[in-house]
Amino acid sequence: MRYNFSEMTDRRNTNSVKWDVAANELPMWVADMDFRTAPGIVTAIKRKADTGIFGYEEVPTAYFEAVQHWYATEHSWAPNTDWMRFVTGVVPAISSAVRRVSHIGDNVLVQAPVYNIFYNSIVNNGRHVLSSDLQYHDGQYSIDWDDLTAKMADPLTTMMILCNPHNPVGKIWTADELKRIGQLAAENHVVVFADEIHGDITETGYGYTPFAAADEVCATNSITAVSPSKTFNVAALHAATLIIPNENLRNSVDRGINTDELAEPNAFAIDGSIAAYTTGAEWVHELNAQITANKQTLTQFIQKKLPQLRVITGHATYLVWIDCAEVTTDTTTLCAFIRKNTGLFISAGSVYGGDGHDFVRINVACPAERLQDGLDRLVAGVKDFQKA
Numbered sequence: 001m002r003y004n005f006s007e008m009t010d011r012r013n014t015n016s017v018k019w020d021v022a023a024n025e026l027p028m029w030v031a032d033m034d035f036r037t038a039p040g041i042v043t044a045i046k047r048k049a050d051t052g053i054f055g056y057e058e059v060p061t062a063y064f065e066a067v068q069h070w071y072a073t074e075h076s077w078a079p080n081t082d083w084m085r086f087v088t089g090v091v092p093a094i095s096s097a098v099r100r101v102s103h104i105g106d107n108v109l110v111q112a113p114v115y116n117i118f119y120n121s122i123v124n125n126g127r128h129v130l131s132s133d134l135q136y137h138d139g140q141y142s143i144d145w146d147d148l149t150a151k152m153a154d155p156l157t158t159m160m161i162l163c164n165p166h167n168p169v170g171k172i173w174t175a176d177e178l179k180r181i182g183q184l185a186a187e188n189h190v191v192v193f194a195d196e197i198h199g200d201i202t203e204t205g206y207g208y209t210p211f212a213a214a215d216e217v218c219a220t221n222s223i224t225a226v227s228p229s230k231t232f233n234v235a236a237l238h239a240a241t242l243i244i245p246n247e248n249l250r251n252s253v254d255r256g257i258n259t260d261e262l263a264e265p266n267a268f269a270i271d272g273s274i275a276a277y278t279t280g281a282e283w284v285h286e287l288n289a290q291i292t293a294n295k296q297t298l299t300q301f302i303q304k305k306l307p308q309l310r311v312i313t314g315h316a317t318y319l320v321w322i323d324c325a326e327v328t329t330d331t332t333t334l335c336a337f338i339r340k341n342t343g344l345f346i347s348a349g350s351v352y353g354g355d356g357h358d359f360v361r362i363n364v365a366c367p368a369e370r371l372q373d374g375l376d377r378l379v380a381g382v383k384d385f386q387k388a
Contacts, residue, residue: 003283005035005290006367025343028374031167031319033233033365035287040279041232044271054267059086063270066277067226067241074200074281077213079224079243085254087262088238088269090197090225094161095121097223097242100256101191101249102127102158109151109160109190111143112354115167118195119353122161130157133354134169139310139323141169143177152188160185162194165208168321168352168361170314172202175209182211182218191249192222197240198317200231200284203292206315212245219245223253228276230317231284233365239269291318294364294371305379318365321349325358327382335360337388338381344374 011019011034018032036042064081072078087093098121102108107130108122114131122129132148134141151157162181165172173181185192194211202208210226212219227240242257244250257263298320299311310323328334335348346363349356362378364371 001286001289003038003286005287006369007036008367008369009034009036021345022343025339025345026370026374026377027345028363028366029345029347029361031230031317031363032235033318033363034367034370035233035290035365037232037234038276038280038283040275040283041234041272044275045268048268048271057265057267057270059263059265059270063274064241066274067243070277070281071210071226074284075207075210075213077210079212080245083243083245083250085242085244085250085257085263086265087225087240087242087257088265089262090195090227090229090240091117091121092260092262093225093240093242093257094118094193094195095125096256096260096262097193097253098122098125098127098159099260100252101193101223105156106159107151107154107157109157110353111148111163111166113168113349113352113356113359114163114354115195116351116353118161118163127159128156130154131353134166136355139312141166141171141312143181145180148181149184152184152190157188157190160190160192162192162211164194164196164211165198165202165316166314167198167317168319168347168349168356168359169312170317170319170321172206172208172314172316175214178209178211178214178218182214182221186217186221190221192218194222194224196224197227197230199226201291201317202288203295203315204289208316212243221246221249223249228273228280232276232280234272234276237269237272238266239273291365294318294366294368295320297368297371298362298364298375301375302378305375306382309382312359318363320362320364322360322362323358324360324382327386329358331357331360334382334385337385338378341384342377342381344377344381346378
């Protein structure tokens with residue numbers, strides 16, 4: 001491999017949210033990788049820093065062309081640059097869109113278990129969370145189409161936040177599934193906000209379909225959010241893009257992100273993002289190979305050492321969803337016990353809603369050596385928990 005994904009980086013005492021832990025602790029929780037970002041991004045940021053001037057920035061056409069180039073070459077979709085709007089992050093953009101597209105008291109539909117911050121963006125803005133929970137059977141998740149149809153048809157449901165691919169279960173929605181969601185949404189006048197921040201992180205041999213690329217119905221009734229933040233581990237650059245083919249919807253959302261002051265980049269956001277999208281493809285391909293290998297290591301290790309746990313097969317994200325129901329239906333207590341007794345810090349699934357109380361989420365975006373340390377701690381923690 002050209003790039004080094006084995007380096008044991010030391011991120012303690014660097015203001016890292018992930019690594020703000022005790023000296024004996026190993027954090028494998030938040031969606032933040034322990035790999036240095038692509039060299040092209042570092043070079044671009046250094047070049048910008050060397051100017052010594054960090055005044056107000058505007059977003060050049062080259063930024064949107066870089067986004068278009070990335071999606072054309074990596075995902076066979078070349079969205080029109082006129083459809084794009086720069087924002088400082090996907091989560092604030094979701095909150096802004098909730099305020100612009102729905103009304104106080106409306107339902108915003110999600111599919112639990114799902115990224116927990118979606119709930120904050122809904123509830124904090126006076127809307128109601130309406131979940132069409134994913135169905136779990138024999139280690140796989142699927143959509144309950146009858147339930148989704150009924151909840152789309154609720155007169156108070158005006159918006160859906162779609163996680164594509166899905167976090168935390170790692171599921172890549174097929175084009176046919178996306179088309180069916182899009183058709184239901186259009187029939188019921190429900191706008192779909194597609195959070196596609198994990199779309200670039202897919203296992204070797206797998207790809208994802210952007211919601212707006214599924215068909216024209218999906219495109220004309222959706223807001224798609226993309227960002228290099230998860231792909232290249234550059235969340236602190238605060239750069240994301242909204243892609244909105246429908247002009248009327250785009251104008252409404254555009255007014256919201258400007259009112260909410262989400263359209264002004266920091267000094268490194270544009271240069272870093274352009275570098276990511278124009279020089280980072282090979283780095284991402286090697287990253288995905290490493291993550292694929294890490295997932296395989298974890299799955300085989302748990303099958304051998306902790307057969308009472310079940311790893312959910314998900315072909316996207318570097319987050320692994322693990323069924324712990326044979327050990328406990330209270331994984332919040334389990335995770336607290338494991339952290340206290342082994343120092344391993346992983347995420348309890350209850351925050352994601354649905355059947356999350358039976359699951360834990362583990363971040364495997366780290367060197368193989370660190371992953372093995374985490375797995376050894378996991379085995380010790382679960383075994384001690386069962387004895388307690």
